[in-house]
Amino acid sequence: xxxxxxxxxxxxxxxxxxxxxxxxxxxxxxxxxxxxxxxxxxxxxxxxxxxxxxxxxxxxxxxxxxxxxxxxxxxxxxxxxxxxxxxxxxxxxxxxxxxxxxxxxxxxxxxxxxxxxxxxxxxxxxxxxxxxxxxxxxxxxxxxxxxxxxxxxxxxxxxxxxxxxxxxxxxxxxxxxxx
Numbered sequence: 001x002x003x004x005x006x007x008x009x010x011x012x013x014x015x016x017x018x019x020x021x022x023x024x025x026x027x028x029x030x031x032x033x034x035x036x037x038x039x040x041x042x043x044x045x046x047x048x049x050x051x052x053x054x055x056x057x058x059x060x061x062x063x064x065x066x067x068x069x070x071x072x073x074x075x076x077x078x079x080x081x082x083x084x085x086x087x088x089x090x091x092x093x094x095x096x097x098x099x100x101x102x103x104x105x106x107x108x109x110x111x112x113x114x115x116x117x118x119x120x121x122x123x124x125x126x127x128x129x130x131x132x133x134x135x136x137x138x139x140x141x142x143x144x145x146x147x148x149x150x151x152x153x154x155x156x157x158x159x160x161x162x163x164x165x166x167x168x169x170x171x172x173x174x175x176x177x178x179x
Contacts (some may be wrong), residue, residue, distance in 0.1 A: 004068065007152045009074025009107045010147070014101035015152050017168060021163035025061055025176045026156050048091055048126055055132065056080035056089065056124075065111035071149055076108045082122060088112055089124040097133055104133065106141045 017021040024030045052058060060079035066072070078089040088108035092101060105123035113120045123131040155161055169175050 004060065005156070006073040007069055007070070007149055007156075009072065009104055009111075011141065012072070012074075012107055013100050013104045014150060014151060015148055015155075016103045016129065018166070018172065019151070020163055020178055021172060022152060022175055023155050023161050024177065026152070027158060027160075030174070030177075048130070048142075051130055052078060052080075052089065052091075052126060056082070065108065065115055067114045069113055069144075070110060072107060072111060073155065074108060074111060076112070077126075078111065080124065084121050086112060086116060087117055087120055087122045087124055089126060091126045093128055095128050095131070097127065101125055102135060102141065103145055105122075105135055106137060106145045109137050110142060110145060 002161050011026060012020060014025065025120075049061075055121060056078070056129055058078055059078060059081050062075055062077065063079050064073070066074075077089045077091045080087055089103055090101065090108070091106055092098075104126075105125060108124050109120040123135045125135065127133065136152045151159075151161075163178055165178075171179070172178075
């Protein structure tokens with residue numbers, strides 16, 4: 001898989017949230033001010049650090065992972081040790097899990113597998129209120145992430161993704177451009 005530049009896991013998350021959001025930011029270079037959600041996420045990570053350390057053996061925090069082969073780079077919140085090996089753990093300021101976070105964790109798992117040389121079977125999502133979700137990773141999820149990385153490369157090269165409307169549009173910084 002060849003790409004001109006590495007796609008960040010954060011950009012990949014934006015793609016899964018909405019391909020148009022990825023297109024506006026990465027193909028057209030449009031930016032928005034860093035919003036409230038980024039700050040809330042950092043605060044949540046600070047607040048839950050001790051709880052995570054009580055529940056897991058933390059072997060890394062804010063660890064940057066990179067794969068030229070995958071065309072992917074990202075900074076995972078935590079790497080934890082479990083009986084089966086190691087796993088990524090991401091903190092999100094929300095009471096509900098979102099599907100795009102699953103793929104974010106799959107991407108971090110793939111990066112972690114490549115850097116450690118060992119399979120990663122699980123990933124963890126820490127939500128507001130102390131809820132920890134353990135995700136079993138599937139080969140199908142890995143294939144979806146690989147296809148998304150390739151599609152992101154095509155979008156960066158100029159392909160315009162299909163527009164679609166979802167409930168999430170109301171929270172998008174680019175909603176006025178899509179309609």
